[in-house]
Amino acid sequence: MSQNPGVWEETQNSAEFSNLRKSFRGFAFPLTIGFLSWYFLYILLTAFARDFVSIKVIGNVNIAFILGLLQFVTTFLIMWLYERHSSKVLDKASDEIREVVDGRLGK
Amino acid sequence: MTIDHTTLSSSLFIAFVIVTLGVVFWASRQNKQATDFYNGGGGFSGFQNGLAIAGDYMSAASFLGIAGTIALFGYDGFLYSIGFLVAWLVALLLIAEPLRNSGRFTMGDVLAFRMKQRPVRTAAAASTVVVSVFYLLAQMVGAGALVALLLGFTDSTAKNWVIVGVGVLMIIYVTVGGMRGTTYVQIIKAFLLMTGAALMTIMVLWQFNFNISELLGSAQAASGNPDFLQPGQKFGKDIIDAATGQIDQFASLMSKLDLISLALALVLGTAGLPHILIRFYTVPTSKAARKSVNWAIGNIGAFYLMTIALGFGAAALVGADAILAKDKAGNVAAPMLAEHLGGGAGSVGGAVMLAIIGAIAFATILAVVAGLTLASSSSLAHDLYANVIKKGTATPEQEVRVARIAAFIIGGFSIALAILAQGLNVAFLVALAFAIAASANLPAVLMSLFWKEFNTRGAVWAIYGGLIAAVGLLAFSPVVSGGATSLIPSDTGIIFNWFPLSNPGLISIPFGFFMGWLGTKTSNEKNYAKYAELEVRSLTGADIGKAVSH
Numbered sequence: 001m002s003q004n005p006g007v008w009e010e011t012q013n014s015a016e017f018s019n020l021r022k023s024f025r026g027f028a029f030p031l032t033i034g035f036l037s038w039y040f041l042y043i044l045l046t047a048f049a050r051d052f053v054s055i056k057v058i059g060n061v062n063i064a065f066i067l068g069l070l071q072f073v074t075t076f077l078i079m080w081l082y083e084r085h086s087s088k089v090l091d092k093a094s095d096e097i098r099e100v101v102d103g104r105l106g107k
Numbered sequence: 108m109t110i111d112h113t114t115l116s117s118s119l120f121i122a123f124v125i126v127t128l129g130v131v132f133w134a135s136r137q138n139k140q141a142t143d144f145y146n147g148g149g150g151f152s153g154f155q156n157g158l159a160i161a162g163d164y165m166s167a168a169s170f171l172g173i174a175g176t177i178a179l180f181g182y183d184g185f186l187y188s189i190g191f192l193v194a195w196l197v198a199l200l201l202i203a204e205p206l207r208n209s210g211r212f213t214m215g216d217v218l219a220f221r222m223k224q225r226p227v228r229t230a231a232a233a234s235t236v237v238v239s240v241f242y243l244l245a246q247m248v249g250a251g252a253l254v255a256l257l258l259g260f261t262d263s264t265a266k267n268w269v270i271v272g273v274g275v276l277m278i279i280y281v282t283v284g285g286m287r288g289t290t291y292v293q294i295i296k297a298f299l300l301m302t303g304a305a306l307m308t309i310m311v312l313w314q315f316n317f318n319i320s321e322l323l324g325s326a327q328a329a330s331g332n333p334d335f336l337q338p339g340q341k342f343g344k345d346i347i348d349a350a351t352g353q354i355d356q357f358a359s360l361m362s363k364l365d366l367i368s369l370a371l372a373l374v375l376g377t378a379g380l381p382h383i384l385i386r387f388y389t390v391p392t393s394k395a396a397r398k399s400v401n402w403a404i405g406n407i408g409a410f411y412l413m414t415i416a417l418g419f420g421a422a423a424l425v426g427a428d429a430i431l432a433k434d435k436a437g438n439v440a441a442p443m444l445a446e447h448l449g450g451g452a453g454s455v456g457g458a459v460m461l462a463i464i465g466a467i468a469f470a471t472i473l474a475v476v477a478g479l480t481l482a483s484s485s486s487l488a489h490d491l492y493a494n495v496i497k498k499g500t501a502t503p504e505q506e507v508r509v510a511r512i513a514a515f516i517i518g519g520f521s522i523a524l525a526i527l528a529q530g531l532n533v534a535f536l537v538a539l540a541f542a543i544a545a546s547a548n549l550p551a552v553l554m555s556l557f558w559k560e561f562n563t564r565g566a567v568w569a570i571y572g573g574l575i576a577a578v579g580l581l582a583f584s585p586v587v588s589g590g591a592t593s594l595i596p597s598d599t600g601i602i603f604n605w606f607p608l609s610n611p612g613l614i615s616i617p618f619g620f621f622m623g624w625l626g627t628k629t630s631n632e633k634n635y636a637k638y639a640e641l642e643v644r645s646l647t648g649a650d651i652g653k654a655v656s657h
Contacts, residue, residue, distance in 0.1 A: 008636070008639040008640035008643050008644075009635075009636060009639040011639070011643045011649075012639040012642055012643055017643065017646070017647075020646055020647070021642075021646060024646060025557075028200040028201060031196075031200055032196070032197065032200050032201060035193065035196050036374070039189075039190075039193050039370070039374055040367075040370070042189075043186075043366065043367060043370040044367070046186065046338035046339070046343070046366075047338075047339075047342075047343040047363040047366050047367065048363065050337060050338065050339055053337065053338060054334075054336075054337040058320060059318075059319075059320025059321070059323075059324065060320045060321075060323040060324040060327065060336060061319060061320050061323065062336060062337065064182055064336075064337060064338050065182075065185075065323075065336070068185055068186075068188075068189050071189045071192070071193055072189070072192065072408055072411075072412060075192055075193055075195070075196060075404065075408060076404070076405075076408060078196055078199075078200075079196070079199060079400075079401055079404050082199060082200060082397075083397070083401060086394075086397060091394060094393075094646055094647040094648065095647075097643070097646075097647045097649070098647040098648050098649045101643060101647065101649035101650065102649055102650060105649070105650055
């Protein structure tokens with residue numbers, strides 16, 4: 001790879017790569033902050049709002065269970081959203097850049 | 108007719124051992140080059156690796172520990188399930204794909220990519236070994252306890268032999284099969300564990316007409332505790348001051364902060380566990396790494412949902428008193444539930460179910476300890492030996508020979524430690540491993556991948572800072588002294604628990620990030636050119652397979 005030392009920085013500075021980075025970070029970072037906030041909201045409610053989460057909703061199933069199960073639902077949902085975003089947007093963009101870089105590296 | 112479940116249990120377990128040993132020897136013959144030891148050739152599919160991740164991740168703490176905690180404390184055990192699952196989103200969104208694209212064999216590959224090799228790889232090897240050995244210890248102590256309960260051993264000599272046996276088996280799996288063999292063992296285990304858990308879940312729900320509310324109601328009634336279905340029976344308790352009879356505000360707040368600290372360690376620890384991270388190298392592309400995590404989340408999520416049925420089922424059908432009579436930590440809840448579902452103690456069905464679930468629990472432990480031994484021996488060989496001691500001049504064959512020797516050393520060391528540590532609480536060791544991983548590894552990995560300014564001093568300070576903070580705070584916590592269940596009993600009068608929380612994560616995880624930032628800012632080193640390479644590789648997979656060409 002040493003025969004083409006500028007390839008990494010040139011690629012990093014290219015518009016295509018900037019778009020890919022923005023498209024990845026713009027999706028993954030807010031989603032990470034979102035699910036962590038939602039998870040800690042749940043933890044804080046179980047720690048400090050015991051009366052609220054103990055309210056029974058369906059039979060013996062209380063709000064604490066509903067919130068816990070919703071954590072499962074959102075985890076699966078985020079997984080699905082990220083897979084959709086990746087396969088629709090990220091994979092194609094990264095494949096195109098990779099082919100150019102690998103070509104320049106003589107692979 | 109009576110049937111002896113211990114004979115059946117042993118036979119099933121021996122069958123598992125024979126089958127997996129056969130698979131491991133077969134796998135070793137598939138290995139084409141020395142480095143297959145580290146990544147199994149890198150050709151597994153996303154589905155295979157997803158199952159193997161599930162098999163690597165769902166430890167005795169998940170299966171026996173969570174079911175037991177729910178059975179004894181109700182809702183709070185479920186908090187573990189949620190934390191252990193949600194944590195996978197960190198791995199999915201931030202770690203799996205970039206890690207696959209920019210490393211080859213170890214966590215240290217990515218951490219040291221644009222840094223000075225020797226200090227960063229030494230730090231990476233140190234934290235890999237510390238995290239893995241704590242985790243390993245928990246599994247082996249758990250194995251000893253489980254066998255003792257299932258086979259009715261009471262003397263410690265028999266337990267010691269079980270620990271030695273588990274240790275020897277894991278050394279064989281790892282040294283013979285390397286990553287390829289270990290992967291197949293984990294896939295088989297994941298299949299067995301999911302099948303066993305699904306079988307028990309259906310049998311439990313059958314008894315309650317597939318009505319969750321009815322199951323919860325019966326569990327609560329059997330527990331005799333009106334608050335059994337609410338959070339706060341184990342974690343974040345309101346502490347009553349014995350002298351005044353009032354709620355002790357300070358102690359209660361500390362107890363709730365402890366819950367938050369545990370939650371933080373659980374959700375951030377997974378993506379810093381070295382034995383999980385190296386699994387992403389067993390697939391050819393980042394896309395396959397992402398698919399692996401999707402399959403893993405599917406399996407792990409389904410399993411943790413089933414812990415509701417297993418835990419509350421055990422509470423309702425077996426009862427806390429019967430569980431406590433066999434094991435104070437509640438780890439036998441799931442096997443006892445199996446016995447009950449099969450028809451109860453003394454019945455043929457009960458013996459068969461107990462034997463099956465007991466053998467699955469062993470398989471669970473074996474697959475996890477093999478993964479841990481592999482992660483630490485890989486890091487010792489690839490990070491410490493090849494890149495620190497030999498400065499990159501070792502051949503792959505020399506490296507892998509050292510890795511095999513390292514597996515013997517780590518295995519032997521863990522056997523000795525586990526025998527000494529038999530009285531320890533298993534759950535605390537696992538939670539500690541998660542806290543250390545989240546404090547020492549996650550900050551350094553994230554900053555390596557996403558922060559342009561990050562440099563050698565930042566990486567070294569982040570790793571050692573998080574590691575020392577986590578282990579140091581733990582040493583002065585109620586886990587070690589001054590508490591009801593401390594390592595050093597309170598009646599010895601040796602009390603030095605000036606740190607009030609049992610889990611250090613709340614302090615040590617932010618501290619790891621802070622030290623990474625501070626180290627970076629106080630050093631003049633810039634590595635923008637190498638970061639350009641790392642960033643382009645990590646997002647595109649360019650030049651994959653040749654990453655880390657130092």
